[in-house]
Structure formats: C-alpha cells, structure tokens
Amino acid sequence: MEKRYSEYTQEELRNEIADLTEKAQKAEQLGMVNEFAVHERKIIMARSYMLNPGDFQAGETYAIDRDPGHSFYIEYMNGVFAWGYRQNSKKEKVGEEEEALPIAMLGEKIK
Structure with missing residues (x-):
C-alpha cells in the first residue's frame, strides 16, 4: 500500500x-x-504538503500561480486546501461554485 x-x-x-x-x-x-x-x-x-497551511488565512486574497487574470479569495482552510472562489481583476467573484485549491497553487497575498 x-x-x-x-x-x-x-x-x-x-x-x-x-x-x-x-x-x-x-x-x-x-x-x-x-x-x-x-x-x-x-x-x-x-x-x-511541504508548505505550512497556517501561512494562508481565511478572509485573504492570493494570486494564483499560472493564472495571472484571477486571484483567489479564501473562505476557509481544510488541511492543505484553500476553499473559496476566484476573483477577476476587479475583485468580482467568478462563477457560483466554491472550489478548493491546493495551497501550492497560491502565490503572494494581494492587499
């Protein structure tokens, strides 16, 4: 196994x-x-799994690696997954579905 x-x-x-x-x-x-x-x-x-999930905070927005047109707003964390939704450059929610991204896909925090 x-x-x-x-x-x-x-x-x-x-x-x-x-x-x-x-x-x-x-x-x-x-x-x-x-x-x-x-x-x-x-x-x-x-x-x-090499990253610290504690470095990513709910209520914050992060860049998404390999997706420069969108950012990711974290609603909550579950292990090494950030749950939330994508935002466009105007910080508008993209799509209706909540999604989970592995934290390695997240880049710098957007202020």
Whole structure:
C-alpha cells in the first residue's frame, strides 16, 4: 500500500517531486499531454504538503500561480486546501461554485 503525501517526510517529498518532475519532462517530450498533466498535479500536491497551511488565512486574497487574470479569495482552510472562489481583476467573484485549491497553487497575498 502506498503512503499518502501527508505521511511523507520533507526529504521524501523532495525526492518524490524530483521523480515526478523527471517523469513529467519525459511525458512532455513524448507528447503525452494527459500523462504530463497528471504528473504536474501530483507535483502541486506534494509541494502543498511541504508548505505550512497556517501561512494562508481565511478572509485573504492570493494570486494564483499560472493564472495571472484571477486571484483567489479564501473562505476557509481544510488541511492543505484553500476553499473559496476566484476573483477577476476587479475583485468580482467568478462563477457560483466554491472550489478548493491546493495551497501550492497560491502565490503572494494581494492587499
């Protein structure tokens, strides 16, 4: 049975990220778009477990990595996931659905 990322040590997470990065690069070179995307998502999850969820606060807005047109308003935290909604550049809510983002997808706090 495989271990969950929450059970990994920091060193194991670093090794997993390095392994996944290598696999993602190979998949990209071979044009395997779906496999590349899976590895990228796993990297984001592993990176999330290397971060401190306490560094992200409900009621705050953060930039979203790789999505410069939107920010993310956190309504609450649950483990390494920030729950809330995306905002456009005018700080207007985008979409009706609440969503969860792994904290590794969040960038700088927006003031």
